[in-house]
Amino acid sequence: MQLVSTLTCPACGFAATETMPTDACQFFYDCRGCGTRLKPLAGDCCVFCSYGTVPCPPVQTRGECCGGSTPA
Secondary structure, three states, rough: OOOEEEEOOOOOOOOOEEEEEOOOOOOEEEOOOOEEOOOOOOOOOOOHHOOOOOOOOOHHHHHOOOOOOOOO
């Protein structure tokens, strides 16, 4: 399982490498480049599934996220 993902802000293109939590989904992330608050896209469970290079740990291991929904 990979625990590091690079989030890319859709507003400004700033990329930040972050360690993903293994015990919860991260629904919000504040871009360090422009301050935009990122939220999951429709059908995704967390910001890592929407904007990251690697999906969150629950999706990697079970194919579904914390809420039990399968990402689109």
